[in-house]
Amino acid sequence: MTFFYDTWVIYRRQLRLALRNPAWVIIGLAQPVLYLALFGPLLKPLAAQIGTANAYTFFVPGLLIQLGLFGALFAGFGLVSEWREGVIEAERVTPANRAALLFGRVLRDLSLLLVQGIVLIALGFAFGMRGSLLGMLLGLVLILLLGGACSAASYALALTLKSEDALAPILNSIALPVLLLAGILLPISIATGAPQWLVTVSDFMPIKYLVNALRELFVGHVFSITTMWGALWVLLLFALGIFYGTRTFRKDNA
Amino acid sequence: MAVKAVDGVDIDVAEGEIVGFLGPNGAGKTTTLRMLTTLLKPTSGTATVAGFDLAKEPVKVRKAIGYVSQSGSTAGIARAGEEIVDHALLYGISAAQAEKRGKELFDQLELEGMWARQPKTMSGGQRRRLDIAMGLVHDPKLVFLDEPSTGLDPQARANLWTHISDLRGKLGTTVFLTTHYLDEADALCDRILVIDHGVIVAADTPDALKRQVAGDLVELVLASESEVAAAASHLGKLSSNATPDVDGLVVSMRVQNAGAELPGLLRTLDKNGVKLEAIEVRRPTLDDVFLTMTGRSLREDA
Secondary structure: OHHHHHHHHHHHHHHHHHHHOOHHHHHHHHHHHHHHHHOHHHHHHHHHHHOOOOHHHHHHHHHHHHHHHHHHHOOHHHHHHHHHOOHHHHHHOOOOOHHHHHHHHHHHHHHHHHHHHHHHHHHHHHHOOOOOHHHHHHHHHHHHHHHHHHHHHHHHHHHHHOOHHHHHHHHHHHHHHHHHHOOOOOOOOHHHOOOHHHHHHHOOOHHHHHHHHHHHHHOOOOOOHHHHHHHHHHHHHHHHHHHHHHHHHHOOOO | OOOOOOOOOOOOOOOOOEEEEEOOOOOOHHHHHHHHOOOOOOOOOOOEEOOEEOOOOHHHHHHHEEEEOOOOOOOOOOOHHHHHHHHHHOOOOOHHHHHHHHHHHHHHOOOOOOOOOOHHHOOHHHHHHHHHHHHHOOOOOEEEEEOOOOOOOHHHHHHHHHHHHHHHHHHOOEEEEEEOOHHHHHHHOOEEEEEEOOEEEEEEOHHHHHHOOOOEEEEEEEOOHHHHHHHHHHHHOOOOOOOOEEEOOEEEEEEOOHHHHHHHHHHHHHHOOOOEEEEEEEOOOHHHHHHHHHOOOHHHHO
16 A cells, blocks of 8 residues: 555655754753753652652653653644755655655654653653653653644644744744643642642643643553543544644645 | 636647746746646646546646656755655655666766765756756656756756757657746747736747747948938838838848848848948847737846
8 A cells, every 4th residue: 555655755764864963853852851950850859749759750751741742843844844945845746645745754753752752761760760661651652642643733734834934933832831731840730739720721731631641650550540531632632633634735735 | 815826728738849838937837837737726627637637637647747846856965866766666666766767867967976965065957957857767758847947057057958858859758847038948949838927828839939029120230320211211111011110320120031031132222322330130039029929028027
């Protein structure tokens, strides 16, 4: 079937180009690593107040989400520059499957995300994180689903807008509220002193359930109601992102 | 807001033809090309491209055509050869065949030794030839070239023209190219379609189009003011529907088939004692054609 073959051709090319310029992979990882090194120590004395035995076991899941969310959301910028170089048109004029042009790119992002996630977890251990390995593995799967949703949606948006100037404010206006309201850095709950209205607003943020699920998984609560909700939400986001991306790439006038 | 870039364009191109699509910037050339190459869906109308219905069989059209866009086709940081091979793979060509064909094209297009080069380190002309190689790697029957020589220096342009005529000459490929350069259309094309404001205003061979401009421009430069009237009167006899323009010592008029008329005119002028300082005959250019068709010069927009 041409879809899988074309996806493989696109994926291999994208990965080759990404590895030719590994600086971006490293820069993408730098942000969560800096948070881990510079923000982690501030959380340590607060561990009891947050309600966790180990500040890093609490903190690393949030950083993983940040990695999956931000790295993938900004993938669209690469597509805009590919558009400018004529690569997208050159690919669209071939008989290649249209969805494959998207999936090859999304898979490249997920491969990089997987490596970054593993490095981040390994660094977490170095800083003193402890927890369930199985839970962490499942957590990585959820992060990949989140990354897939974000990168597919970002590519679709980029293909529609074809301009960094239009893309940047839109992505920033999505990313910042998510970062603040999903409790990625600090938990948003009454127990830690958050005001009720803020908790209510954050309840509408699907990523919050994913953050909570990841924290449960990291301490080994694999089958809890919290992890189920997180998995459900991320699956829904994944389906939406892939649907939006595929539809945009299949459009005649993209 | 819907912008009508192209409105009712009828085009017929025969196999093995090189057809030029000539018009100023913004005339609708690229839009038409993007529609014919399945990149843009027309709001209405039908087209058969390389034997397939554009709307119903876009994948078959894509397999049969090559497209060389003006914006390029390769990533600057990739390697030229890898881009060619990957592009060919998307057409379902085997990796071995793709590499063989790609290297042949590199030789033909004077890109020897560029296989491992990064496109960003190539010159404009080399990069354009790489784009053409990308568009040809699957041996399409029909190639669309969008403004192939834009931004190239004169030497690179002339070199590119050779390669484009070779496409037809050596491979039998049908070529459809857009340009806003008259000399390019004139030098390369068997037939020219002139487009302006999204409408085709003329379609013919370059020579026939030029003939429509009522002949060659004959310019007589007189030696003295007193002979201007006589010269004008003799020149005027060569055409029944034109009158000579007089500008100082220069008398000019468009004359059909000036090459044949000129010896007679010179003899007559000589017999009547009219002395000429100089004589000039200018064949009509496609710019004259465009001016006659649209009332505007191509150069004003270019």
